[in-house]
Amino acid sequence: MRNLAAGNWKMNGLVADLAQVQALAKAHPAPDCDVLLCPPATLISRMADAVAGSAVMLGGQDCHANASGAHTGDISAQMLKDAGASHVILGHSERRADHGESDAIVLAKTQAALFAGLVAIVCVGETEAQRDAGQTLDVIGAQLAGSLLAQLDCAPNDLVIAYEPVWAIGTGRTPTLEEVGAVHRFMRATLLDRFGAAAREMRLLYGGSVKPANATEIFAVPEVNGALVGGASLKADDFGPIVAALSRG
Numbered sequence: 001m002r003n004l005a006a007g008n009w010k011m012n013g014l015v016a017d018l019a020q021v022q023a024l025a026k027a028h029p030a031p032d033c034d035v036l037l038c039p040p041a042t043l044i045s046r047m048a049d050a051v052a053g054s055a056v057m058l059g060g061q062d063c064h065a066n067a068s069g070a071h072t073g074d075i076s077a078q079m080l081k082d083a084g085a086s087h088v089i090l091g092h093s094e095r096r097a098d099h100g101e102s103d104a105i106v107l108a109k110t111q112a113a114l115f116a117g118l119v120a121i122v123c124v125g126e127t128e129a130q131r132d133a134g135q136t137l138d139v140i141g142a143q144l145a146g147s148l149l150a151q152l153d154c155a156p157n158d159l160v161i162a163y164e165p166v167w168a169i170g171t172g173r174t175p176t177l178e179e180v181g182a183v184h185r186f187m188r189a190t191l192l193d194r195f196g197a198a199a200r201e202m203r204l205l206y207g208g209s210v211k212p213a214n215a216t217e218i219f220a221v222p223e224v225n226g227a228l229v230g231g232a233s234l235k236a237d238d239f240g241p242i243v244a245a246l247s248r249g
C-alpha cells in the first residue's frame with residue numbers, strides 16, 4: 001500500500017500561502033507516496049487550481065453529516081467534493097474538544113463522507129491525563145468502536161485512521177517509537193477483528209509533532225503508513241522532507 005503524507009493546515013492559510021503549495025508540487029512532481037493537503041475550506045477551490053496537474057490531492061478538515069439544509073456555517077461532504085476535495089479529516093481532537101463532537105457524530109460524518117465519495121480520515125487519540133492513567137489503548141479502542149461503521153462498506157483505501165495523541169499535537173513532544181508501534185499494532189488488530197482481512201489495506205497514520213527531524217524514524221515503525229501533519233505542513237521546506245521520507249518508507 002502507498003504511504004500517505006497528509007497535511008492539515010487547520011485555521012491557517014490565505015491566498016498568498018498558495019505559493020507554498022506550488023513550491024511543494026514543483027519540488028515533488030512524482031512522489032512515491034500519496035500527498036494530501038487539507039487547507040481551510042475557503043482555499044480548497046483556489047488550491048485545486050494552483051496544484052492542477054500535480055500529484056497533490058486536497059481534503060477538507062470536517063464536514064456536516066447531512067448533504068444540505070439549514071445548518072448555518074457548516075459544509076457538506078458534497079460541497080467539499082464539488083470544490084475539488086477527495087478526502088476529509090473527521091473527528092480531529094480539536095473538533096472533538098472545541099465542538100463537542102462525540103464518536104456518534106464522527107460516525108455520522110464518516111458515513112456522509114463515504115457516501116459523497118470522499119476518503120474519510122478518522123482521528124483518534126488519548127489526552128495526557130488518559131495516558132498517565134494507563135488508559136491509552138482503552139480510549140483508542142472505544143473511539144474506534146464508536147466512530148467507525150459496523151461493517152466496511154467501502155474500499156479499505158477509502159477509510160484511513162489517524163492516531164494523534166492529543167498531548168503531542170503542536171507541543172513538540174512525541175510518544176516513544178515503542179508507544180507508537182504499540183498503538184498502531186493495537187489499531188491494526190482491532191480493525192482486522194472488526195472488518196476482516198480487508199483491514200490490512202487500511203492506512204494508519206501517526207500525527208502529533210511530526211517534523212523533518214523525526215519523520216524517518218517514526219515512519220520506520222511497523223504499521224505506520226503515513227502521517228497527519230499540522231504545523232510542519234504549512235511550509236514547503238518542512239513538508240517536502242516529510243513527503244520524501246514517506247516516499248522512501
Ligand SMILES: O=C[C@H](O)COP(=O)(O)O
Nearest residue numbers: 008169170208209230231
Ligand atoms: O492534524 C494534525 C495534527 O493535529 C498534528 O499537528 P502538529 O503536527 O502541529 O502537532
